[in-house]
Amino acid sequence: MKSEYELIVVGGGMAGLTAGARAATAGASVLVVESGEGVGGSARYAGYVWTAPTYEVMDAENSGGDVDLRHALVDGFAEGVEWIASLGVEIGQEQRILDFGGRGHAFDTNQYVDLCRQRIVERGGDVVLRSEVTELIVDDGAVTGVVVSSGGAQLSVASRYVLLATGGFQGDPEMRRRLMGEAEAAMPLRSNPRSTGAGYRLAESVDAATGFDDAGFYGHLIPSNVDFTDEDFVAMSLYSSEHSILINLDGERFVDETIGDHISANALAAQRESRALMVFDERVYNDWVLTSYVDGAVAVDKLTVASRRGGRVGKADTLDEFEYLPEEWGYNGAAVVRAVEQFNAEVGTDALAPGRLRDQERLLMAPYYVIETIPAITFPFHGVRIDAQARVLNAAGAPIPGLLAAGSDTGGLWKRAYAGGLASALVFGSAAARTVSVGG
């Protein structure tokens, strides 16, 4: 580690490594400080870089997000994908991701983060592991460096820019309680465990703006009662809830399930005890539960896996059998049956509440299945406010000199909507590198 760099990146995930590799490629001296044993963060679990392809699709899906940020994401996506390919990473054919019209590509995220790290080091930069940034150094309102804690030593390192890219605060239940709520604090974690809010706290220490409040989170429904480990992050995510119906402890549907499993996860967090039954029939089981959620992803029979792992699952030859759900689950079986029957009677008509935008088919093909489900969090949408150049903003909306942020540390882009975590890390990580090159 040297005593001075042009860019210090806090957190070596998708956002930090993209910024570091692109800034190093443009000739900047770069230090990446990563708390883990290796780089990559949550990108190591991911596989598809995708987003809304046009302003129209983005605006329809994510109308509450900051308009400059959401349009910057659309604008920067193709160039970001070209950059990934320029490193020699194979990019899959363009494909649809999610029914609202997302588009993107499969790629090897592990190869990408490793090549970024290699690029930084080849260009004379440093990547230090098992180290943390504990403090920002501020001079006359500008961030001019950091204090790094590494191997028991505290080192002050100067820089023109500091990029916050620690991946959010989902790993810290106390921060989730403070910034999101009780139910969100209790959710199982579906991300790398080291994103515990360091970036957010560093930004707060220089009075950065944060937001949006009540923006929600990216996550997925998973089976309840199952010991959820990182090997389950994809295997146990119940993406097929989009074709099922969800019934809460009061025996009611509470969300348009077809908008997206990640949206239903947010809605379920707000229900009593944050748990619900996912009910589906043989058609959904064959067409959606047993198949992969995007082309190329591994297909897992989640019902069987959940059952084997002690999850609450059931199967019935007629709907009426659901009257006799195990008592310890706490649901009124008769009310659950009524909710399915009401859904079957009303789907496709204006009477159905909540309505159903997409899959309008009734659940009629026996046998019927049920999995009890809870939400798990990947990252919060509340975070550090930035502009389209990845500059951190203060409460007045002005950039704080020297401070940048990108990826899941940032807020404002998504509000109760989502179209790609890797894409946002890629595009705003790239924007941060450009800001380092051009100044500002």
Ligand SMILES: Cc1cc2nc3c(=O)[nH]c(=O)nc-3n(C[C@H](O)[C@H](O)[C@H](O)COP(=O)(O)OP(=O)(O)OC[C@H]3O[C@@H](n4cnc5c(N)ncnc54)[C@H](O)[C@@H]3O)c2cc1C
């Ligand atoms: C199972 C799973 C599947 C996913 N699939 C997809 C997908 O297919 N497509 C998609 O778009 N998105 C997907 N995502 C989301 C995507 O992975 C994230 O949005 C993205 O990787 C976030 O990148 P980031 O750089 O902001 O944060 P992270 O990847 O979380 O990186 C943050 C890094 O900062 C480090 N760090 C934390 N605190 C400190 C500190 N104090 N000091 C130094 N370092 C620190 C962490 O160790 C970590 O390496 C998925 C996520 C998961 C968990």
